[in-house]
Amino acid sequence: MSKKHNTRNKKQANSLIYTVREQQELLPFLREAMSNRSRNSVKSILTRGQVTVDDHIETKHNYSLQAGQTVTILKNKAAVKENALIGMSILYEDDDIIVINKEAGLLSIATEKEKRQTAHHQLMEYVRLENPQNRIFVVHRLDKDTSGVMMFAKSEQVKRTLQNNWKTIVKKRSYAALVEGKVAKEKGYISSWLRESKTHLVYSSQTKNDGLHAVTRYKVIQSNQDYSLLEVQLETGRKNQIRVHMQDLGYPVVGDKKYGSKTNEIGRLGLHAKVLSFNHPTTEQLLLFKADVPKSFLTKSKLEKN
Missing domain, CATH: 3.10.290.10 (RNA-binding S4 domain)
Incomplete structure (x- = not known):
């Protein structure tokens, strides 16, 4: 060692x-x-x-x-003395927003079982060091096992502005997805209507208006016989959208047992929020934030030498 x-x-x-x-x-x-x-x-x-x-x-x-x-x-x-943030780092902060890079394994918000070890709770503690009245508001979420760029608001007004105008404010959301198998088509487009079962399993319907419309675009970055690394663009932001659409394609996200994955050699979900670009809710300045693709994604999908 x-x-x-x-x-x-x-x-x-x-x-x-x-x-x-x-x-x-x-x-x-x-x-x-x-x-x-x-x-x-x-x-x-x-x-x-x-x-x-x-x-x-x-x-x-x-x-x-x-x-x-x-x-x-x-x-x-x-962790205690410096009030270090566990499982996340701050990419940007001003009076209105905080943008973070979240690691896989950290909850975005509290659940019934876990209240404290979340991105939201840690950021709340962080802003209250400056002023006990300060608060943090959830704008959007990443699954616990998804890593990458995520944004929070510092006031309810900014939160409402972002959520009510999300489609016009957000200019680009792209993900890196490590999926099982060699994806045949270099570029692709998936459109379906998503529904959720009583057991919280999201699934696709091809019947128009039978659920929430979801559109996903992808292109292959690199691949071998076992894995493909995709860049995925979201045109809509539905719950579990990428995971369901990858399953629909026949190339489930690595580590996603819920949606058809058979392998988990990287020890996590193969999904990473790589880019988030948006107009600032107050200044309207165009901002762009990136989080590097995890090394394990690149290694697994690398072309094997003969």
Whole structure:
């Protein structure tokens, strides 16, 4: 195990970064890396979401690490003392909005089971450091296991402006999708009406107006016989839209068991919000934010050498 030192930014200065040398389960690896801590202390660091493997938060004790992966541990003192943001970083902030890069594994908003370890709750705590009256408002959401660019509003008025004019304000939303199989057509277009079952499974209907209309465009970036990396453009923003449309095409998103995936070699959902471009809700200035495509997506879909 070889530790790499990197102090280029606050998060890395407050983190321990390791390169995995051989296959091993995560908990034993962490216990070796933090030999001065008790087993329970290491387990609690895992449970709190302070451990990232490559590009996703990992909380499973028996997660199988592979040689070459990077494990980042956010120090306890940093998490508490510096009020470090876990599983996310701020890309942009002004008086009206905050734009973040969210890691896979972090909830956007609270659920019945988890109230605190969410992007929304952490940002609420963050803005209240400046003024206890400050608040954060949810504009749109990313699934827990989807990473990438996400925006929040700092007032109810800005939230309403963004949500009520979403189609005209947002100029570009593109995702990177790692899907199973070699996608035959270089470019494609999917249009259907989406409905949701009582068990919260979203599915397509080709009957006009039978649900919410959803339109997805895609192009192949790179592929091999097993995986394809797609750039996906959303013309509509429906729940689980990309996941359902990829299943409809016959190329489900990697790690998406709910919508037909058979594999999960990257340990996360193969979906990443890569680009969000919009006119600022107050100044109307055109802004564009990008989050790099996760390395695991690029590696898996890379053309294999003969």
